[in-house]
Amino acid sequence: MQLFLLSALTMCAFAANSILTRLAVNGGHIDPAGFALVRVGAGALVLAVMVTLRGRRLPLLRRNRIGGAVSLSVYMIGFSLAYLTLDAGLGALILFGAVQITMFSFAALTGAAPTPRQVTGAAAAFAGLVLVLWPDGEGSTDILGAGLMVIAGVGWAAYTIIGRTSGDPLAATSANFLLCFPVMLILPVFAGGHFSMTGLLLGVLCGAVTSGLGYALWYAVLARIDSGTAAVAQLIVPIIAILAGALLLGEPLSLTLVIATALVLGGIAWALSAGSVQADRR
Template sequence: MRLKIVLAMLAFAANSVLCRFALAEQQIDPFSFSLIRVSSGALMLLLLWSLSRTRCAIQWNYYSALALAVYMAAFSYAYIKIDAGVGALLLFGSVQLSMVVYAVLHGEKLNLARALGLLIALIGIVILLVPGARAPHFASCLIMMLSGLAWAAYSILGKTISSPLSSSLGNFLLAVPLMAIGYFIFKQDTYISTEGIGLAVVSGAFTSSCAYVLWYSIVQHIDRINASVVQLSVPCLAIVGGSLFIGEAISVRIMVSAGIVLLGILLVIYAGHNKLSASSK
């Protein structure tokens, strides 16, 4: 399970870096990136489904498909003006808050240790968000938070599915026409390069579709609070990736903040593990 979580988080961080790199270099416009991303993801999932030995019937969930389309469109549009690490932080900070609130409202307990871990992780996020020489673009931040709300809904809906692959395939297939409609309604200037197409295909076919199947298989076995908090590792990974591959600034403050976030994650997971161990005795 731990290996699955690590692979999923790395893929989520890669999505931020790939998208930001494509848009920062003006290799593709955001809606074209989103449409190619979801379409290539659907094709990859269809291939995996057709090759599966235990092929289940495709599962259609219109709410999940809508959440997926909103997440992808808002994700791409927000990355026009914010860095990969900042965007991932806003995205998964919104996811974390949304899922924890949902979990508590639906009966999951937030004991003292888990609350402390959550608080520590949020402090790490706040430190990262404190404006420095240049504050993030406000409208883009709001759009990325909308993307986070949509991803939280997608993750929550994934708790009830029976087959991660067939469910993800149905979601992606339904999201393609939704994204196409949004493309023609909201698109502005369209510009596409070969490099931009390649980045969108990699994001859709590998770090999105395959990773989402993996994530759906994970969220079925961990509670909502743990599912939300482990995703806080993604901003830390995206900050490092943005620095290595895009040249975005990384500082001691960012490193310290990332460490604080990870400390909070570990505390929440540890407290949740102890809770499950105690309840099983």
């Protein structure tokens, strides 16, 4: 039960990133590049302070640190630039589809092939995402934006896979954010650079709480679940974001959305039950 609650809290934090980004960027309070830069900077600062208060050192030169920082940078940059041309729904579909495919492919290549339950559960959950997020056909998808979001998905999948070997989730996440920040300084080159106090505050909240602390919690959860389950669990994030958008932003809640939510939650429940079945058979 504790693992389920921690996982649920982490997925809510991930969904909150989408809500905060929509409020800041779509509301015209700050440009995407500036928001991403503030997000990473705030996350790095808060996490570094927390690690220091715990009396621990930042593991900047540990094994996999470069991989974690680079994959986080790839995700942040790809995500930010892709949303300059993609709508939120299609972007979420491409992102989490790329995450799932990358993680399941990695599991298969390393000998930890997904179980039949995980495969069918992922298929049902992904079908729910397709149902609710598939574009309506009015206008063409921007190829460059879609490619950038695929790259972001691969980056987040790599960050997730690397995080499974982290010994200290909080310290590892803090080090990744600190090493990621210099790379993020290239982002303002791609945008005009406008911002307001509201945009800055939303960026700080997104970086310090829902990103920094959320990612540290995700690293802690990853040590207790397998890659296939981690891939499927993340599919619930777009659904949470859409439901939160309906409640907080007044976005429409349709029957299609309800059906899609049932498919995603059912698929995730089916995939998560794979671990319990295997444990019972031992």
